[in-house]
Amino acid sequence: MKRVCHDCGRAKEESAFLAGKAKRLSRVCAPCRKSRQKRHIKSFYRGLSTDERHRITQRRRAQHYGAAHQPYSRTEIFARWGHRCGYGCNASAEHLDHITPLSRGGADAEANMIPACAACNLSKGALTLAEWALRDFPPPF
Ligand SMILES: [Zn+2]
């Protein structure tokens, strides 16, 4: 038994139309269902403000690392630092960085957040502040 996909118009075997765990027949084939889902997620993200978008991605990252998460406002933190890189280089900040990286046990919380320029953010990477300082500014003795 072939079935015509409602989205791409191709005739495919019925097995390509079984959706979800319940295996019910869907009007669109599996690849089209996937791209429908993607479009849905994208338009959902587009509708969010920068703060909300940031909150969602950060919460997911924090969960991934098992880090503590407290809601904070990206906009407020940027404003407090005058949109400058908090690592003292005086460039304009583009990223909100975790001072102690999530992967190193840092919390996803306001006290651990600092605006950073792309260069500082990249240079620091997953180092702690102390490790970064030691690498780039080793003590002279
Ligand atoms: Zn299709």
Ligand SMILES: [Zn+2]
């Ligand atoms: Zn910087």
